[in-house]
Amino acid sequence: MKRNGSPRWGKETGVWRDVPSRQWNDWRWQLQNLVRSPEAFSELLSLEVGEVSALRVLRTQFRFAVAPYYFSLIDPEDPADPIRRMIVPSSQEQSGNGDMDPLAEVAHRVAPGLIHRYPDRVLFLVTASCSSYCRFCVRKRNWVKSDAASTEAEIEEAVAYLRRHEEVRDVLISGGDPLSLPVERLDYVLGRIRSIPHVDFLRIGSREPVMLPMRITDDLLGVLDRHSPLWINTHFNHPREITPEAAAACERLARIGIPLNNQSVLLAGVNDDLGTMRELLQGLLGIRVRPYYLYHADPVVGTAHLRTGVRKGIEILEGLRGHTTGLAVPTYVVDAPGGGGKIPLAPDYVVSLSPSQVVLRNYKGDHFVWGDGGSAST
Numbered sequence: 001m002k003r004n005g006s007p008r009w010g011k012e013t014g015v016w017r018d019v020p021s022r023q024w025n026d027w028r029w030q031l032q033n034l035v036r037s038p039e040a041f042s043e044l045l046s047l048e049v050g051e052v053s054a055l056r057v058l059r060t061q062f063r064f065a066v067a068p069y070y071f072s073l074i075d076p077e078d079p080a081d082p083i084r085r086m087i088v089p090s091s092q093e094q095s096g097n098g099d100m101d102p103l104a105e106v107a108h109r110v111a112p113g114l115i116h117r118y119p120d121r122v123l124f125l126v127t128a129s130c131s132s133y134c135r136f137c138v139r140k141r142n143w144v145k146s147d148a149a150s151t152e153a154e155i156e157e158a159v160a161y162l163r164r165h166e167e168v169r170d171v172l173i174s175g176g177d178p179l180s181l182p183v184e185r186l187d188y189v190l191g192r193i194r195s196i197p198h199v200d201f202l203r204i205g206s207r208e209p210v211m212l213p214m215r216i217t218d219d220l221l222g223v224l225d226r227h228s229p230l231w232i233n234t235h236f237n238h239p240r241e242i243t244p245e246a247a248a249a250c251e252r253l254a255r256i257g258i259p260l261n262n263q264s265v266l267l268a269g270v271n272d273d274l275g276t277m278r279e280l281l282q283g284l285l286g287i288r289v290r291p292y293y294l295y296h297a298d299p300v301v302g303t304a305h306l307r308t309g310v311r312k313g314i315e316i317l318e319g320l321r322g323h324t325t326g327l328a329v330p331t332y333v334v335d336a337p338g339g340g341g342k343i344p345l346a347p348d349y350v351v352s353l354s355p356s357q358v359v360l361r362n363y364k365g366d367h368f369v370w371g372d373g374g375s376a377s378t
C-alpha cells in the first residue's frame, strides 16, 4: 500500500519533482496546475497517437481534469494502473452504451439542485465542479449542463421547498463536490439548511479527502465545525488512495468530531477482486473511516468498460463476511434504474426455510438447523 511512503511516480521522478512542498501541499496550486488536455495526458503517459485523437473528440463531450497530487499516484509504466482507469479519459468512453441520468435524478428534481426521492430525505446538489473528474461519475450530465443550485437565488428556492416539507429530516449535500466550493459559499449553504428546524441530519458526500486532501484546511474545518453535527461520506475506491495525505485529511475531519463513512464503487480492473477490496476496507478502518456502501456501478454513458456483473460484488461480499471484522464489510447495493432506490444484495445464508425450521449456513459453509423455538444444531 502506498500509505507508508512508497513512490509517487509523478512527484518523485516525474514532471513535478522540482515543485517545492509548500506549493505541492497548497490546494490552490494544485487547482492552478490541473492536467486537462489530451496533449498533457499524452506527455505524462506516453499515449499513442490514436488515443490522443480519440481524447480530442471525447473532450467535446465530457470534462477532463486531474489534480497533480492525484495524478502522481498513477504508475505511468502500467497501462492498466487502477488509478489511471478511474481518472484518465479513455477512448473506450466513446462507446455509446449507457445513460446520462441512470437514476432518473432529473425526474425527481423538485427545486434547483434538490432531488426528493425517499420519504424523509433529500439529495441537494450544490455545485457541478470537482477538483478532478472521475470517469465513472454518475452525474456526468452535470458536466454538460448543470442542474445544481449554483446561485443564491437557486439555493433559496431549494431552501423554501425544504421549509414547506416538514417530512424531510435528512439532507445529503453533494454535487460535484461540495468541499470544492469556496468556504464562504459552503458556510452559506450549510447555514441556510441549518436554519430549517425540522432538518436534524446533515451529510456531505465528498471525494476531496481522496483526490485533493490538502483542501481540508483550517478555514474549511472551521466552517464544518460551525455547522456540526455533520457526517461526511468519503469515496475511496482503491487501497493506493490511502496515502499519508489522505489519512491526515481524514484525521483532521475526525478530530473535529465528524463521523466518516465510505462509499466505494465496484469498478472493473480497479477493485473487483477480493484481495484489493479487503486491503481497501481494512485500510479505511485504519484511518478512522467506516466502510458504508459498496455501490454496483451504475450504467452511466461511456462506462461499460468499468462495470462488472452483480455476481462479482456478491462473491466479494462472501469473501469478506466472517473472514474479517464486520466493521470492514460494507452493504453492497444496486441503485435501481429509474429512481427505484438502493437495493441491498448479499450472499444467501438461508439454505432452506419452513414453518418449523430454518437451515442456515455460516461463512465456512457449515450448516445450522434452527427449530421453531430457536434452538440450534448442526
Ligand code: SF4
Pocket: 129, 130, 132, 133, 134, 136, 137, 138, 139, 175, 176, 177, 207
Ligand atoms: S468526485 Fe464525485 S461528483 Fe466529482 S467526478 Fe468524481 S464521482 Fe463525480
